[in-house]
Amino acid sequence: KQWYQRRVRGVWGCLAFILSLVGNTIVLVASVRYKAIKLDRISIVLLENLAVADIGISLFLNLPNLVSVSKFGCPLYEYEYDSKSVPVLLLQVLGTTCAGINC
Numbered sequence: 001k002q003w004y005q006r007r008v009r010g011v012w013g014c015l016a017f018i019l020s021l022v023g024n025t026i027v028l029v030a031s032v033r034y035k036a037i038k039l040d041r042i043s044i045v046l047l048e049n050l051a052v053a054d055i056g057i058s059l060f061l062n063l064p065n066l067v068s069v070s071k072f073g074c075p076l077y078e079y080e081y082d083s084k085s086v087p088v089l090l091l092q093v094l095g096t097t098c099a100g101i102n103c
Contacts, residue, residue, distance in 0.1 A: 006069060009069055010066065010069055013062065013065065013066040013069060014066065016058075016062065017058055017062050017063060017066060020054060020055070020057075020058040020062070021055060021058055024051040024052075024054050024055045024058075025051075025055070027047060027048070027051040028048060028051050028052070031044055031047060031048055032048065
């Protein structure tokens with residue numbers, strides 16, 4: 001790949017990594033410490049678990065891939081999100097279960 005493609009991929013990876021950590025940390029702090037999210041308990045537990053899983057993906061999958069791109073110019077693996085990813089499926093399940101009742 002060309003040098004500019006590696007730069008764009010590196011900047012995109014850094015931005016995604018930082019925003020993922022900051023956003024998911026905000027969700028966890030808001031739900032655990034301040035009880036700011038007003039949903040039923042099951043939905044809050046699902047959101048908290050999703051935030052923890054997303055932080056884990058950022059730390060154990062995205063960060064090594066980002067280091068590999070910046071150091072060697074190629075990713076450890078190629079991956080992409082599709083309609084079968086966990087966050088998309090969770091949102092689909094929450095949307096269909098909350099459609100008929102007041103969540």
